[in-house]
Amino acid sequence: MKNKIILTSALALVISGPAFSADGVSAEEVTASAATPEPVVVAQVAGANVFNRNLKKVKVKNAPPPEDGIHDPENEGTYVLQPPLEAYQGLPTSPYGNYVDWVKAIDEKKLQPRWDRIDSSEEAFVMDLDVLREVKASVPDVIFPHRQHTEWLACSNCHPAIFIPQKGANQINMSGILLGQKCGVCHGKVSFPITTKSCKKCHSQPKPEDWTPPLSEATLKNPWR
Amino acid sequence: MSSSTKHSKWRYVLLGVTAWLAAFMIPQAAHAEYGDVVINNYADAAGIRPAVFPHWFHRIRFRCKVCHADLGFQFKAGGNKIDMAKIIDGKFCGACHNGEVAWSVENCAMCHSGVPGTPTHFHGSTVQSLIAPAYKPLEGK
Structure with missing residues (x-):
């Protein structure tokens, strides 16, 4: 693996030799940095970007009072409510x-x-x-x-x-x-x-046939428009 | 039908059953009726459960006007500063809950039926879905 990287960077040097020397980077420095590559940091997206196809649906519609979450099931009056x-x-x-x-x-x-x-x-x-x-x-x-x-x-x-x-x-x-x-x-x-x-x-009345969205002021003032 | 497709079908069935069972294990958030109001201005401090006002139940019997115009209820959860003294004087809830129009105040547990510690809020209001839950849902109950 390491050999492969060195080989590739050497090849890159050969191809783009003048470009490297123009940047003022010597050949030794480049090979040294290529030999010890920085550890690859994988972006941690797992927590924030879990693929969420659907939002949770309301499972219980019109729940009776003891099961609705705001009435106390330990209160006897809750069971009297309709x-x-x-x-x-x-x-x-x-x-x-x-x-x-x-x-x-x-x-x-x-x-x-x-x-x-x-x-x-x-x-x-x-x-x-x-x-x-x-x-x-x-x-x-x-x-x-x-x-x-x-x-x-x-x-x-x-x-x-x-x-x-x-x-x-x-x-x-x-x-x-x-x-x-x-x-x-x-x-x-x-x-x-x-x-x-x-x-x-x-929003029940459709816009008139000839209606076009008004242009914003930023657009009207845009000199390159 | 080949045996391989048969096998994969049963795998999906098993997956479905597992998912269905898992749905029951997840604790459910509050899903009370839209428009239910929890009023906890003074209840918790007085050592009683907060009162729950069901809008749906009352609007079947009365139009909005009766309470919000005639009885002076403000359009704000907890904004009316109702206490039992006002109710027994025939104001706010007491205008009807006096044993003549509706059942009387000795039925404490009918109104004061909320989960203790639930703050004053409008259940299912758009404001709640915009910012953050205005109250902590029941866990495991």
Whole structure:
């Protein structure tokens, strides 16, 4: 092995002799360093870069309270609580959150939650008004439907503390929403969560035919463009 | 079918069975219902299990408006500083959990059913999946 390395470096010297001498490295130095090669350090990637084909799937959906990990199985009251699956019988399903489509359940009259604490005959004050929000990015624009929201909430829940009821007055972006601001006050906590499966629930209005992504300022100012 | 393919098939079956058995050995993290809130503002310090609020159970019966507009619940886990004194005065949970609309406060273990030491958090919130688990999942239980 060593002999082979020396032979190869000698051959390299013969071929590129002038180049070596131009660098000011003598032939003896080169052969000496080739004879005692530095130990090869293999990058340790095993820990960090384990090939992970799929993220872990949720194995138990709608687990009963004693097995859900936040209720104490040693508490006798835990066993009195209703398992969610029992309550979800017959409700329309969804692929995320509680795996129940709560809005659809109300629309289909499968659920009739009270609008008043005591009076079960009181009806929700529903307002049917869609708000279109144009999105800078290339994802579809957002249509905010008041109807589905007013089925559940009162105006004062959102206005004016979270959303100023005025066009153009609200700065909304996904990073804020993911951190629990604006829409994220509820979405991502109780109402449907923000996953790749749910993007199109809000981003539902396709961009106009002639829409092209706006060029960033850095691109417009680029002298070599 | 040749004998070699038969052999490799059984090897895959064995591998599958082993993987399936191994899945049961791995301790499971918490997988409570989306929207469950653990409230541990004062419970641990008072020597009782933290309270667990199941959103799913309540929204089947009431719209968000009833608690979040009429009863004054803030949209923040642990942000309402609820204590038993307020509840027996008929505020917050006590507006319904008074033996008239829903069962009364003597059923301590129904609410105070959380694993001791679990901090106040919103189970399954996006914020948790972004940064770091807001609480330590159960190990081996």
